[in-house]
Amino acid sequence: MEYRIRFKTGEYGWILSRGVALRDQTGQPYRMVGSHIDITLRKRVEAALQANQDFLHRVLNSVADPIFVKDEHHRWTMFNQAFCSLLGYPTEELLNKSDYDFFPKQEADHFWEYDDYVFASGTEHEQEETLTDRDGVVRIISTKKLAFTSDAGKKSLVGIIRDVTERTQMETTLRQMAERERTIASVVQRMRQSLDLETIFSATTQELRHVIGCDRILVYQFNSDWSGEIVAESVAAGWTSFCNRKKWAP
DSSP: OEEEEEOTTSOEEEEEEEEEEEEOTTSOEEEEEEEEEEOHHHHHHHHHHHHHHHHHHHHHHTOSSOEEEEETTSOEEEEOHHHHHHHTOOHHHHTTOOGGGTSOHHHHHHHHHHHHHHHHHOSOEEEEEEEEOTTSOEEEEEEEEEEEEOTTSOEEEEEEEEEOHHHHHHHHHHHHHHHHHHHHHHHHHHHHHOOOHHHHHHHHHHHHHHHHTOSEEEEEEEOTTSOEEEEEEEEOTTOOOGGGOOEEOO
């Protein structure tokens, strides 16, 4: 057993005691053999290591971006709370587990291939990829990975993740808005260059369909009695055109 004692010097230390009872032929104990080992230094080293570990966890958890550490077997050996929140699992479920325990196989294959590349090259690498969380939500993340080797030759991989889903969606929206503005400007330019409505409508429907990404765009002209006809149309391949049915009764 281990216990704390006070030495003659007044300082406190730790002792590891071991003992065994020697018994006679009837099973009665007649002697006690044991030893005391001063393990104060070991206890101080363990306490210092634990303090460093606690400090490291506090530092990691103060960072808003998810951070994780993997061993050579791709198991998570350390991570911060932001990483748990991103995946949607508590610490005890993630510790010493790997990507295949939580992600679709295609994603896990990609993550391991990326890990192996960083382990082999020993260089820092960053790329955008997708990650599916516990609720099935697919997120777009930017992951930076670095490999480290200890003095004992043990390899570890550190990953820093940034969720860029909203940024990517915003960039896509801005690109779509810019493309639509260019399309509108092109349509206006065509209208200025030609007074032929059929030509204008034909070009407009085709360009708008490509920008919006739909399968059909048409221009319908109403008559005074609410009947009408399709005057221009653009359809995707495999779709039947309505232009063969020019007249529509109310």
